[in-house]
Amino acid sequence: MSTGMRRPHELDYAAMARLYPPPPEYFETTFWEDPDTIARKQLVRLQDRAQRAWRVPFFRRRWEAAGFHPDDLRTLHDLGRVPAYTVDDIRASIAEHPPLGDYQGVHPDDARNEPMRLYVSGGTTGRSRPTLYTAWDREVGAITMARALYAEGVRPGDVVINAWAYSTHNGAHAFDEALYRWLNCVVITTGTGNVTSTRKQVELAHEYQAAAILTTGDYMLKMAETAVEMGLDPKADFNIRALPGGHIGDSERVEEVWGVTPANHYGFHEVQNVAIECPRRPGELHIFEDCFVVQVVDVETGEPVPDGTQGALVITEIYKTGSPQFRYNIMDLSFLHPPGQCECGSWLRRMGPFAGRGDNMVKLRGVNIWPEAVGEVLGQVPGATEDYFCRAVRNGERDEMVVMVASGAPPEQFGEVARRVEGHLKETMGVRMTVEVVRPGALDELTGMGTAAKLVRFKDERP
Numbered sequence: 001m002s003t004g005m006r007r008p009h010e011l012d013y014a015a016m017a018r019l020y021p022p023p024p025e026y027f028e029t030t031f032w033e034d035p036d037t038i039a040r041k042q043l044v045r046l047q048d049r050a051q052r053a054w055r056v057p058f059f060r061r062r063w064e065a066a067g068f069h070p071d072d073l074r075t076l077h078d079l080g081r082v083p084a085y086t087v088d089d090i091r092a093s094i095a096e097h098p099p100l101g102d103y104q105g106v107h108p109d110d111a112r113n114e115p116m117r118l119y120v121s122g123g124t125t126g127r128s129r130p131t132l133y134t135a136w137d138r139e140v141g142a143i144t145m146a147r148a149l150y151a152e153g154v155r156p157g158d159v160v161i162n163a164w165a166y167s168t169h170n171g172a173h174a175f176d177e178a179l180y181r182w183l184n185c186v187v188i189t190t191g192t193g194n195v196t197s198t199r200k201q202v203e204l205a206h207e208y209q210a211a212a213i214l215t216t217g218d219y220m221l222k223m224a225e226t227a228v229e230m231g232l233d234p235k236a237d238f239n240i241r242a243l244p245g246g247h248i249g250d251s252e253r254v255e256e257v258w259g260v261t262p263a264n265h266y267g268f269h270e271v272q273n274v275a276i277e278c279p280r281r282p283g284e285l286h287i288f289e290d291c292f293v294v295q296v297v298d299v300e301t302g303e304p305v306p307d308g309t310q311g312a313l314v315i316t317e318i319y320k321t322g323s324p325q326f327r328y329n330i331m332d333l334s335f336l337h338p339p340g341q342c343e344c345g346s347w348l349r350r351m352g353p354f355a356g357r358g359d360n361m362v363k364l365r366g367v368n369i370w371p372e373a374v375g376e377v378l379g380q381v382p383g384a385t386e387d388y389f390c391r392a393v394r395n396g397e398r399d400e401m402v403v404m405v406a407s408g409a410p411p412e413q414f415g416e417v418a419r420r421v422e423g424h425l426k427e428t429m430g431v432r433m434t435v436e437v438v439r440p441g442a443l444d445e446l447t448g449m450g451t452a453a454k455l456v457r458f459k460d461e462r463p
């Protein structure tokens, strides 16, 4: 008797692997495709996703208002005619149709036909976004994550510590599924430091000679400190060869301490992994163009910017079956390198690394300031560390930025360090900010250092 249910194993895995090859095949095939093949593939998938999005109220409403119909999508260039949306539009959709909004295109009822998962984005800015994933979407998402991990040095048979938060957020689970289902790795699910103590994590990494630890660079430094306290040498007593995610924080210091270059990739909650660092050109990220079309637009106007110019990333996924993301202006800042064949041989478009949040931008006396850029300046000032926290506040009629920075200098020198940082910020950013110097560790509660998967560096306290 038929139950009417489609079991997870009934997914067409052969078709999936053909359309979206997992590693290592991916790096023998699709990664090297020529621009015409890539473009042809993208157009077919894009047209298919546009028809799907057209049946989802959120997209239909916006597209109709803009006079766009999916049949109008005849070339890749036409994608620019599709109205983009931001997290604000998603938030409005959720407010009108709680709790899922009307942008999902699938409903928990559909889980009767296909297994599904619901993840809610982290509350780093206090607003959470639910996303429903069909089994197909989870699997292809896991394939793209597996590609990233493979490119970063993780191999079948490796023991891997996953120290991201196993929580309502997609992050840790996406890594987990990639490692377990598509890379044949043995995952130890420690979660963050407040789930499994740092000491225990170090112990596990040592005992099982883990090949990779998945967490931020900042937490890697904390683990190194703990290892040393336990009488262990991070380089000699461990076997770490990959640090995916380790670029978040002071990567030079991480490399120095662990002897491994932290890897950089780019992705986010709703779509999982988008791009991986080029093996030949550090800091340049190849986009998985069989799964995504990436555009860059001006943060304020939403108009496309020329290649090489920083703006907000607009992402369209072309791999899902459920919840579409069609011209999603994620407000992450980056830029596109001009098209062409890379030194490594791949023709896949390259983007710059994640350069901050467009919606964390604060306009001070007409100058656009991003907290991440402030963080970069701090590293150049003697006496200041790169541990910082920015607060946007309203002072009378004016917006102000208060920069809190940790310093290892003796407290009686804090005043001098503050003056130096203020001077340096004024000089490089062209606008005055207030600097408060604090002792090391004093910002941990604000940033979530050692406990959160993603460090918080900014709070908007303006009314």
Ligand SMILES: [Zn+2]
Residues within 6 Å of the ligand: 278, 279, 280, 281, 286, 342, 343, 344, 345, 346
């Ligand atoms: Zn390359």
